[in-house]
Amino acid sequence: MPDPAAVPVAFARVLRGIGVPVPAGATEVFARSLAALGAGTRDDVYWAGRATLVSRPEDVSSFDRAFEAFFGDPAPLHAVPDPVSEVIVAFDSKGDDDADADGAEPIAPERGTPVVTVRWSRADVLRRRDFATYTAAEFDESRRLIADLRVTGAPRRSRRRRRVANARGRPDLRRTVRDALRNGGEAVPRHSTVPFVRARPVVLLCDVSGSMEPYSRALLRFLHAAVVARGSVEAFAIGTRLTRITVELGSRDPDAALDAAARRVVDLSGGTRLGAAMRTFNDEWGVRGMARGAVVVIVSDGWDRGESEVLAEQMARLHRVAFRVVWVNPLKAGEGYAPLARGMAAALPYVDEFVEGHSIESLEQLAEVISR
16 A cells, blocks of 8 residues: 555545546545544545545546555455335426326326436427428427527617716716806816617518428518517518518517418518519618618528529628628538528628528527627
């Protein structure tokens, strides 16, 4: 056995080397334990070290290996096994109203039998699942998760200013002089102003063509959640033409809002002419002021029946006036994806952020990108 004076520090160093966290105070307590044991047995040293140096159950096996290697005894340590007892594991679906999906009767444990309840949530599973694989029931479950998303534009400094109590910021000479006249010419206190910080406007353009049909339902709910947040948010639908649906999505009832938007968009699940739609947006709304200094989000897979040169030209116009252009492509999450579609390849040079949009989790990340 190693020198008793070197055992505490050396053995603690071995434990730290294999990833077991050993505080300095624990090493001192282990040294005092060895001193109190005197000529103790190997089992006494083992239990003294385990009681003082191990703080997590998952580190016990690492401690056993280090103890055997350090003290040079190849004989394995046999700990007293815990008595085997019967344990019933009951799975409880959190947020699920059905007590048992299979209709089976719950197990009634005998008196004295411990029961461990394991909870799981379908919400965490749905957050990562692709919208294209959703069933009708899963779409209904995901409505609340999408409705909870909050879309806020990136902050910007406004030209308007607000008053502050302390002297930081730009001096407010008008208020300072006005108060000085009331105080006999003494400029006390001094007033200052700082700029307002406002959220930039957000413009959402969603492709509702046939190629986007597996994702359009969920993405339109995302547009509805953004519009009803009562911020400066505008929403458009892109198909063979451009349709403004901000007013239709303004209802608090998501089903009523989507029904109104569906009646408004006459080319739902049709073809896509991204270039012509972007030209209409730039001419009638975007360049005239709606997109100036705004965060413009285009949700599309990039499939375009029109000319790619027209789309590239209009994306260049939009990029010159917008604060940031974000392109959301649900297909980007696919393994081996490459932006080979004509529309996607033409627009990508003028995009500041290229993100996914195939799941609730990706929409949460999109909301962060918009507010950044």
